[in-house]
Amino acid sequence: MISHPSRHCTVELQALPSRIGQVRRIVSAQLRYWHLDSLIDRAALGVTELLTNVHLHARPDKTCTVELELLLDRLTVSVRDHDPRLPVVDDADPLATCGRGLAMVAAMSESWGARPEGDSGKVVWFTLPTAVAVSAPLTAARPPRRAVEETPAHPFPEVEQVGLGRSQPAPARSVVAG
Structure with missing residues (x-):
């Protein structure tokens, strides 16, 4: 079940590898809908790590x-x-192949934590800031970067130019199937 009130989205699932990939795509689509494209990679990574922990460790069910x-x-x-x-x-031991997920969530998020929900379970969460904080004022010595590069003129103007708008970043890849 998926619900989409204005600024809230809830997805219920079984934390199985195939479902984790689907939820990652839902999270990405929701953030695009909210115009928060800059948060997609970190949110998808964080939710993947938390769902993987449910898959690997949660009992009695997933x-x-x-x-x-x-x-x-x-x-x-x-x-x-x-x-x-x-x-x-x-x-995690330097040669370990697992055990770094929560440390990664902590490193890429603004804050994170876990809280019990009585005897019925727990909630693990993380936060991401939606606005970019300005840490230092811009100086005249360093010109601002361009956000979008200009597209060169098409050598054949009579040919319809398809797909020459803004370039889109390559989609994020993950180790988890999906």
Whole structure:
């Protein structure tokens, strides 16, 4: 079930690898709809990590709910499952092939956390700022960067120019199937 009130989106699912990819695409589409394209990669990465943790660790089942909530200058992404055990960030061995997911979520988000939901489960969440904070004033010595590069003139003006608008970034790739 998916609900889309104005600034809220909820997806219920079984945290299986094929479903994780679908939810990542739903999150990306919702953020595009809200004109938050700059958050897509980080939100998709974070939700993938949280859902992977549900898939690998949650008991008694893999049923969970992903929630996106946009409030003022912050996007909150949360995953609610039925396992009351709270996640722990471990110092992964340098040669380990897993165990870095929550550390990655912590590094790429503004804040994150986990809270119990009584005996019925927990919620793990992270936030991303929606506005770019200006950390230093622009100086005259450094000209501002162009956001969009100009398209060169087409050598054959009588030929219809298809697809020469703004270039789109390549879609993000993930290790999780989907």
